[in-house]
Amino acid sequence: MMSTVKNAKIGLFFGSFNPIHVGHLIIANYMATQTDLKEVWLVVSPQNPLKSKESLARDQDRLHLVRVAIDDNQKLRASDIEFSLPQPSYTIDTLTYLRERHPDKQFVLIMGGDNLPTLPKWKNYALILRDFELYVYNRPGYALGELENHPQIKVFDKVPQMQISASYIRESIAAGLPVQYLVTEPVLKYLESSGLYKKNRKKG
Template sequence: MKKVGIFGGTFNPPHNGHLLMANEVLQSLQLAEIWFMPNQIPPHKQHRDIISAEHRFNMLQLAVNGNDAFRVESIELERSGPSFTYDTICLLKERHPDIQFYFIIGADMIEYLPKWYKIDLLQNLVQFVGVKRPNYKTTTQYNVLEVDVPQFDVSSSFIRRRLNEGKNIRYLLPDSVIQYIKEHGLYES
């Protein structure tokens, strides 16, 4: 059975920390691929700072370009309303019954797992993979495989703040994503 990692998020914008995390999980668990899955409306986040799904999808395509093991999965963008992981995984398993899915989450989401929609059913459909982040605990009652990833303490909100302040973001994102942000005037104050 093919083993595929699912890496969901807003990717607002996608950055080198996302790519590093995905690559480490891919190698550590010997997965065939990582599918980056931008969500439409995350149930746990404020929606006001999120740019269009089209821009986030395009930036992700640019970010993963050149890595044959990475691809962008648009399944959550095909639906309206909040993106609940349970619903998405049910659809993915229906479309790809021959794939074993590993759902990648950061330590911030490990702490949040008890609040996830239908978490008790979801944990039977996927293997959760948790990666450590500074200032978060990884202990949980749920079955989460931990993967050590070199710490790259950057977040999309940090990048948006830097862009808003006119500060340099070089080496935080792939150059192609930086170019896209500039060409489309994204995250400007």
């Protein structure tokens, strides 16, 4: 169930989650438990305008992986809201739709500090900054740029982070290498049973 608390502040953590790994979960859980956010929704994107869709696993597979990964955490939720929206998915469109659908909630965009300097390239980025707060987790070695001190942006410097990439996990699986400890046990079991990301997996 989604939060029923009126005016609840909900963090939106967008990603392809291809697949979701412990690095994603550490960030999401920090934001959900050590900020003023009531919940964090992990929004599974069907297509990132800046990425090729060819490398993506099927939408429902990635959504299922997110669900099993966070099943034991009451403050995290999986969202497939973008599956029903026009593609490619743009953040401003999703934010606007969610605000119209849930007028009793305050939505906050969660993003990495490495992405903040590119925000001006996003569709209608000025509207995002006007209408929504941004919670930015600082990434060591990346400059936040001129938007760092924007009144709608709050920077968090102590968010634990791990140098894990979904592409490394996919490549490891394709090469027959173990990915234990990089993903949660339920995710690992599904990856093994489904054959997801293996080179010889037949496309449906």
